[in-house]
Amino acid sequence: MGAPLIGARIERKEDYRFLTGAGQYTDDVVLPGQTHAVFVRSPHAHAKIRSIRKDEALKKPGVLALFTGEDLAAAKVGGLPCGWLITDVNGQPMKEPAHPCLAQGKVRYVGDHVAVVIAETLEEAHEAAEAVHVDYEVLPSVVDTASASSKGAPQLHENAPDNTCYVWAIGDKSVVDKAFAGAAHVTRLDLVNNRLIPNAVEPRAATGAYSRADQSYTLYVSNQNPHVERLLMTAFVLSLPEHKVRVVAPDVGGGFGSKIYIYAEDVVVTWAAKQINRPVKWTAERSESFVSDAHGRDHVTVAEMAMDKDGKFLAMRVHTTANVGAYLSTFASCVPTILYATLLAGQYTTPVIYCEVKAVFSNTTPVDAYRGAGRPEATYVVERLVETAAREMKLDPAEIRRRNFIRSFPYQTPVALCYDTGDYEATLDGALKLADVAGYAARKKASEAKGRLRGLGYAAYIEACGIAPSAVAGSLGARAGLFEAGEVRVHPTGSVTVFTGSHSHGQGHETTFAQVVADRLGIGIESVDIVHGDTSKVLFGMGTYGSRSIAVGGTAIVKALDKIIAKGKKIAAHLLEASESDIEYDRGVFKVSGTDKQKMFGEVAFAAYVPHNYPHDKLEPGLNENAFYDPANFTFPAGTYVCEVEIDPDTGKVSVERFTAVDDFGKIINPMIVDGQVHGGLTQGIGQALTEGCIYDKDSGQLLTGSFMDYSIPRADDVPSFKVDTRETPCTHNPLGVKGCGEAGAIGAPAAMMNAITDALGVKDVPMPATPQTVWRALQNKKAA
């Protein structure tokens, strides 16, 4: 066969259907007899529900049903579970308040689910929803992260005193304090990691259906991990037999974390479908996405770095308050702990680190993993500290990083992780060159001549991807396994269908995974189809998040391919009348080594299904193999980003003039797709730094940024074209040597951006997002000082 497919820039197999309007997203699926659901949501941040009057709504035309929290409680529908148990500093489990699918007596954030109306048409459901009269007793609310647990703050949950979910810590505080006491220099920053609203362009959607024929349910849902959705829904919420529920996540229009979770709407449409014996469809309007998709970030942090006189890092001390919103979303608890504090070593040899995290409830939308999930927050802390330290110590920001880089692997950090491989000098050097940092001084001069301020900022990030192994995650509180499953089904004529538990919602698995399969088998990529997103087709799966698909899902497929080739060798040995140990497999051909005797892959497949001449005494017919893969460790992508901004001091407007990213993702399967993932991540990171900020009104708890008019996700003219490149240290513990690339951009970009902006302004810190008003104020404050 032809050239290797691993590493090749191959156009995507999925593109034709998307480009011609043939994609099938959840809202495109129409089931016979489907009805429409509209949720009645709380207009208040915090209120008691005195009563709900249904009569008027039930009389509206087309109305089929109206359910409230009382109905769900009577039917013993459970609350939404949290998938990760965090144990606090006193050895106590985190506080897990009930998270009902429809409010039980109280609402706790604007957008909280109060009731559902189901009608023949969407318009009828909307009209009836407006006729549901809810009598609220409005209570004082708290939305602010820093003050949510202060004395006198309104209490959200009876079983979570001071609105505190947990106080958790990692590291030895006394050792760290001692290192600080002896340090030559300490850099301190008070940082806010702004709350973000994910805003995948496809709004969440869910359609539930019930079949009386076999008492089974089907849920179509815009989701990143259909098997996890099914497991949580059947085992913890609806108490249904798992084998009677099929979850289909068809084409999904972006996830970014926000479609990992089990949501109230998913449960309610599934349950209601049986109650009314018709399919029930719900699709979010954008305003519902803003209030009901899990938000991201929202940390308030005090961070300190202790150094010796040469800028060598001695210790790091971090105190973070993380806002988890009104209830615990599916993985809310592990994001500001396990996925955050464990990354605080960054790329550096900092010997001792202490991090304490307080997670607080507030009258806001639940917060959970959003692209990067904990790692952007950690990178922000580390890289803002490092750059600030360099400025304070008058060191070149590249030089202070070089003095502290980890250079020998494997490297055990003081915060639990063990990095298997990396070359941080290589990505730093690559980025400095690609960014033409050498020419920066001349560009700065040119900006100054125009009356503009110019700034340069770096971020050298590390991330931990493909959370693993299951046993370790379990010991840290995970309530699920973190493996992946794959199945390779070779058809009698030699074409191949691969079923993966990973889920593509833009990442291009149908191409990347097909490249791996076609390359390993030595067959044409057009003969390989990748199937994902349907629990009735795929054997099992943990889904896609944490940049895990190729490292974990791809490896499961490789393991199944190994089994296919091993069985193929046995069949070929029989057909070629040779010893199995003499059979070699090379790019589509089984050969007896040292001879010209051979059988093509397709011939062996045919023999497996038409087993006339077949070793029946030793081998079953067929060529179909499964594999489950539980990784030995995380993977550790890393890289350096260089950002150059120009600021108009009269308006405060920041223009991103240059953005350079040099990443080490290990082996790369399709460089075109990898570059695209980086571009997208960078833009989300730039969005966090420049334009995106979720704002709640402090008094009323109303979401003030509830539409694209108020919450600004980057548009095409907010970002530049990017310069991206890669370096490669292959992952040491998976057969492809891959690490994952989906989140890197969003992890590294905010710190690089804010380092550049603070450099241009000559100030220590500016809060994100650095909108024109914020930047202009920072300049006025500096002038006044």
Next chain:
Amino acid sequence: MGVKVSMTVNGKKLSSDVEERTLLVTLIREHLRLTGTHVGCDTAQCGACTVHMNGNAVKSCSMLAMQAEGADILTIEGVAAPDGTLHPMQAAFKENHGLQCGFCTPGMVMNAIDFAKRHPVAGEQEVREGLEGNLCRCTGYHNIVKSIVAGSKAMAAGK
């Protein structure tokens, strides 16, 4: 209540009975089952619902079906040649990896074709400004911009 609307959609003349309040996008998606046109925001911000009306890109979520009475409507399903060959702009998106999840893509392509007709030799900055009405959360726009620059050139060359 109800009104009959007639228009040409992707070259086919049709009539449909709709409520007065029916949006053009609802007619396209729900009545005609042309689900390539998407709804991403309901407020004319994201552009996923962009179609052509009489040759101009319009946001079909923000107009009534009745407003398209007698119009010639082109949706993403009608852009490729009848034999399935991609339009040069669609081909440019594929060649330049100008799409990821695909949800904003139909609106992007419809806007891009309209833009390219008006600005056949547009450079990167003009393309970025021309995308003001279309949001993408996946690509960071880098490859969309490349796609539109390439697609515009291909369209101008009559490919």
